[in-house]
Amino acid sequence: MTPSTNQGTARGARALEVHTLRDGHGTPLVLLHGFPVDHRMWRAAVEAMPGHATVLAVDLFGLGQSPDGPRQPSLEASADAVVAAVRDAGFDRAVVAGLSMGGYVALAVAERHAAFTVGLGLLDTKSRADTPEARLQRQRVAHQVEAERSTDGVLGMVGSLLGSPAGASTPS
Structure with a gap:
């Protein structure tokens, strides 16, 4: 559909x-x-x-x-x-x-x-509301995206949103 x-x-x-x-x-x-x-x-x-x-x-x-x-x-x-x-x-x-x-x-x-x-x-x-540190980070990214009129500012979020690939470094 x-x-x-x-x-x-x-x-x-x-x-x-x-x-x-x-x-x-x-x-x-x-x-x-x-x-x-x-x-x-x-x-x-x-x-x-x-x-x-x-x-x-x-x-x-x-x-x-x-x-x-x-x-x-x-x-x-x-x-x-x-x-x-x-x-x-x-x-x-x-x-x-x-x-x-x-x-x-x-x-x-x-x-x-x-x-x-x-x-x-x-x-x-x-x-719950963000911690002061998380709030500052969100504001920093928002200001960067707005100033640059680009989503490049959110690309740094990928590392914090995605985990390591399966088997990348598993403890024995």
């Missing part, structure tokens, strides 16, 4: 892009990707999912096919935009699940839009 997209509008601005990864029935599952990827990270997982539920994936601000976000980005603004985009796609309630940064946004959706959120999935994420 070819995923479809929805370009609704929220409060006069172009909304986040919503991709239908599975056209099914019932309450949809809304998937929120990690940084610095987009909705495409979910395709293989959705293909392996049992059942026939509708599965939507949202491109968060500045990633995939979604516009840049507000000048002062926040989890709250992202959460509100996710809910507005999913509602524009025709759904009043959803199960919301997010990976890493998407998990932060999913948690904000649940906190700010309890009546919208039927269920919550937090995948490889946490519910």
Whole structure:
């Protein structure tokens, strides 16, 4: 199946892009990707999912096919935009699940839009704020990406996100 997209509008601005990864029935599952990827990270997982539920994936601000976000980005603004985009796609309630940064946004959706959120999935994420050191590192990378208008600043994340290759150095 070819995923479809929805370009609704929220409060006069172009909304986040919503991709239908599975056209099914019932309450949809809304998937929120990690940084610095987009909705495409979910395709293989959705293909392996049992059942026939509708599965939507949202491109968060500045990633995939979604516009840049507000000048002062926040989890709250992202959460509100996710809910507005999913509602524009025709759904009043959803199960919301997010990976890493998407998990932060999913948690904000649940906190700010309890009546919208039927269920919550937090995948490889946490519910606590970053340490001051981690926050500074995130800000440094964000400023570099913004200043250079390039994702080169996130390339250094590869070493911290990926483990060593299997068998690379196993103790005997």
